[in-house]
Amino acid sequence: MRQVVTETMVRVEDVHKSYGTGAAAVHALRGVSFEVPRGELVALKGRSGSGKTTLLNIVGGLDAPDRGRVRVDGSDLADLDENGLLALRRDHIGFVFQSFGLIPILTAAENVGVPLRLRRADPREREERVELLLSLVGLADHAAQRPGELSGGQQQRVALARALANHPSLLIADEPTGQLDAETGHAVMELLRAVVRSEHVTALVATHDTTLLDLADRVLELSDGGIVEH
């Protein structure tokens, strides 16, 4: 990946995305443009079906737009082939999903270490990073527990630690508190706000959670396939 230090972490220009064709086509995104400055925590809101997941998948290189351009950390995603996109996702982006996505048979510590194993990080470096991240998310005492032995909020904190394992420049989270009760959700969002600062990452988070909407540096709203800025 080309290493260009830019002050803009994400630049989305006139992105369009439709599903299906003809009369049955759904125009999920109709000309979306916005920027996420480096170091900011940007919340993305919008009613169900407004295109939040579609947009996050496109920014994260999991899906391609029909039209428009997306730049992440200085790279134009259209210039990257499958391997390039894979490397971008593995080395530069951390993902957090609503359903946590942890591996059930691995302990919390092993789950956090997965991205480091994929990168073939030195085992000692891996252990140190895992320990630090579990402390950061308040789970140092739960390292040996499997996801099924952790509460929902704890599982999402493990997922957040895993997303940060490779020092990503961009954290993408899709309704990370969608499966949590309000109080647990608030705690996870406050943690997210804190780690964005302490780990110097940039974050783009789809959410309805009012805690995060209040804590975010900026709130973008998707409506009718376009962005309304607050």
Ligand SMILES: Nc1ncnc2c1ncn2[C@@H]1O[C@H](COP(=O)(O)OP(=O)(O)OP(=O)(O)O)[C@@H](O)[C@H]1O
């Ligand atoms: N794979 C797909 N095939 C067809 N239509 C799709 C597909 N994925 C999404 N859509 C449609 O695109 C629109 C945007 O969906 P998207 O999942 O991006 O919304 P969302 O804002 O994330 O909603 P939610 O808040 O419910 O998660 C919806 O109308 C949806 O039905």
Ligand SMILES: [Mg+2]
């Ligand atoms: Mg969604």
